[in-house]
Amino acid sequence: MKRALLLLAFSAVPAVGLAQTGGTKKLELSGFVGGMSLTQELGTASNIYMSVTGAAESVDFGKLYGFGASWAFTRNVAAEFTFSRSTNLYGLDVDDEAIGNVALPDQFEAEQVFLTGGVIVQFPLEVGLVPYGSFGIGQLKTSPTSDIEGIESVTGTDVSFGGGVKYWIPSVPWLGVGFDLRYHTATEGLTFPEGDGSTNGTAYTVVGMVRLF
Amino acid sequence: MKSRILALVTALSIPATPSFSYQVLQNETPDGDLVDLRWFSASFPVRYYVNGREPLDFSLQDAVDGIAASFRAWEDIETASITFQYAGTTDAEAFEFFDDQSTLGFRDDPDLEGTGILGATLQVINIFTGEIVESDIFFSDFFVWSVDPGGRPNTFDFVSVATHEIGHFLGLGHSHVGVTETGGFRRRPVEGSAIMYPFSFGPGSVIGRTLTADDVTGVSILYPAGSFLQRTGRLSGRVTKGGSGVGFAHVVGFNPFTGETVGAFADESGNYEILGLRPGPYVVRVNPVTDPTSPGDFGFPDPGTDLDFRDALYTGGPAEVEASSSTGGIDVVVEP
Numbered sequence: 001m002k003r004a005l006l007l008l009a010f011s012a013v014p015a016v017g018l019a020q021t022g023g024t025k026k027l028e029l030s031g032f033v034g035g036m037s038l039t040q041e042l043g044t045a046s047n048i049y050m051s052v053t054g055a056a057e058s059v060d061f062g063k064l065y066g067f068g069a070s071w072a073f074t075r076n077v078a079a080e081f082t083f084s085r086s087t088n089l090y091g092l093d094v095d096d097e098a099i100g101n102v103a104l105p106d107q108f109e110a111e112q113v114f115l116t117g118g119v120i121v122q123f124p125l126e127v128g129l130v131p132y133g134s135f136g137i138g139q140l141k142t143s144p145t146s147d148i149e150g151i152e153s154v155t156g157t158d159v160s161f162g163g164g165v166k167y168w169i170p171s172v173p174w175l176g177v178g179f180d181l182r183y184h185t186a187t188e189g190l191t192f193p194e195g196d197g198s199t200n201g202t203a204y205t206v207v208g209m210v211r212l213f
Numbered sequence: 214m215k216s217r218i219l220a221l222v223t224a225l226s227i228p229a230t231p232s233f234s235y236q237v238l239q240n241e242t243p244d245g246d247l248v249d250l251r252w253f254s255a256s257f258p259v260r261y262y263v264n265g266r267e268p269l270d271f272s273l274q275d276a277v278d279g280i281a282a283s284f285r286a287w288e289d290i291e292t293a294s295i296t297f298q299y300a301g302t303t304d305a306e307a308f309e310f311f312d313d314q315s316t317l318g319f320r321d322d323p324d325l326e327g328t329g330i331l332g333a334t335l336q337v338i339n340i341f342t343g344e345i346v347e348s349d350i351f352f353s354d355f356f357v358w359s360v361d362p363g364g365r366p367n368t369f370d371f372v373s374v375a376t377h378e379i380g381h382f383l384g385l386g387h388s389h390v391g392v393t394e395t396g397g398f399r400r401r402p403v404e405g406s407a408i409m410y411p412f413s414f415g416p417g418s419v420i421g422r423t424l425t426a427d428d429v430t431g432v433s434i435l436y437p438a439g440s441f442l443q444r445t446g447r448l449s450g451r452v453t454k455g456g457s458g459v460g461f462a463h464v465v466g467f468n469p470f471t472g473e474t475v476g477a478f479a480d481e482s483g484n485y486e487i488l489g490l491r492p493g494p495y496v497v498r499v500n501p502v503t504d505p506t507s508p509g510d511f512g513f514p515d516p517g518t519d520l521d522f523r524d525a526l527y528t529g530g531p532a533e534v535e536a537s538s539s540t541g542g543i544d545v546v547v548e549p
Contacts, residue, residue: 048391148493
């Protein structure tokens with residue numbers, strides 16, 4: 001009898017939560033837009049006049065966007081697939097023997113495409129909020145948007161983790177919004193010939209979601 | 214023969230007598246047009262002779278082999294198409310003009326003593342078309358030479374100087390892509406300076422055997438192979454000071470992805486164009502034609518060449534080159 005009561009208690013809480021967050025639909029589709037604080041060094045290149053270092057500039061809000069799909073296996077665990085694309089500029093810093101140090105921002109642009117598969121662990125609350133954590137692994141493909149001799153694209157493994165919160169609108173329970181923050185670290189990035197590139201960055205996005213099924 | 218004329222002498226010097234980014238030699242035709250000096254493809258392979266007098270510092274065969282290696286350095290450029298053929302030794306002296314023999318050899322003319330001239334090149338051209346029909350190169354007997362693969366102290370590397378002079382043989386002028394340092398032998402260019410820089414790399418050095426991107430680009434413009442011109446682009450703009458154009462300023466583009474530095478000179482109004490650039494972002498840098506070079510080394514008027522300005526970079530935004538296209542508006546403002 002005691003065991004039966006306990007089971008009842010455990011099952012009762014989710015039932016209330018699900019009722020208030022729109023039901024038991026398992027498939028979510030999302031679209032998002034945001035920005036990214038990016039760290040990526042190009043390394044150093046030199047000639048007889050100067051040394052040039054280069055680095056990625058952060059992705060402005062609106063320059064990162066994508067879509068995702070998740071499937072909830074349980075109330076708390078879902079599998080997720082996301083595709084996102086961003087464009088960012090690169091700046092150069094010149095250290096010239098005769099001229100001194102000169103910063104040259106916005107010298108060229110690159111496209112970053114993230115393909116990520118991962119796991120979402122979520123905790124639906126009664127008020128329609130769903131905080132969650134995420135872990136993903138996939139690939140980051142970086143390609144200059146204009147021709148650079150010898151570099152078409154660079155592809156590396158991308159690992160990401162982070163979290164966010166979703167809010168399912170009570171009056172339209174299949175529709176939600178959210179905020180997502182993820183840290184990415186990728187094994188490869190654009191570099192000068194002597195450089196050794198990797199990419200780190202924190203992506204922040206505003207998410208719109210729908211639930212199906 | 215009436216259409217032929219002795220074109221010019223371009224010499225490699227040591228800094229005692231100061232003596233051009235790649236520069237293509239040009240001639241003004243009787244009609245007032247400027248034409249590039251170059252061998253026409255009907256002449257390929259370009260035949261050359263070596264004067265049969267035994268050199269003072271090594272064997273004649275060493276000289277023949279060294280000259281062949283120098284021609285090969287230019288012939289091996291993938292983006293250029295020109296071929297050479299050794300035609301044998303000759304009794305003709307280098308700088309015996311209008312003999313229809315392009316001859317290379319040593320020269321002991323007393324007038325060379327103390328001039329600092331290591332070697333020089335002369336072309337006989339068709340003044341209407343710019344076609345080079347004969348080209349002779351001499352090396353001064355007033356220096357001590359070697360052909361050692363690694364160089365030899367206190368001697369000038371014959372292969373390096375021959376490589377420079379063969380650049381002139383092909384129609385290139387001097388390059389101003391170079392930085393000098395004070396070495397054991399007065400001022401000498403640092404490694405990475407163009408082979409067509411007007412000064413020798415100095416005794417003991419064999420740096421001058423290896424062509425740089427500036428040298429390769431210059432000869433590829435003159436003798437483009439395959440789709441070189443389609444695969445490369447150009448940068449253009451104007452150098453100004455106080456609103457006025459800076460005549461004959463030297464402009465280089467540096468692509469940090471390829472590591473290539475290629476230069477050009479502005480015209481008398483400050484307008485410049487750098488050709489043959491591989492696609493990518495470029496840092497554009499401007500400097501005057503000053504010490505240790507002078508305007509005369511490049512055929513520029515003095516006065517008329519503005520030397521009174523400081524080195525400067527283009528900071529107006531991206532200077533990206535795309536294949537088969539021209540990126541304009543890369544204007545650089547310099548200050549006195």
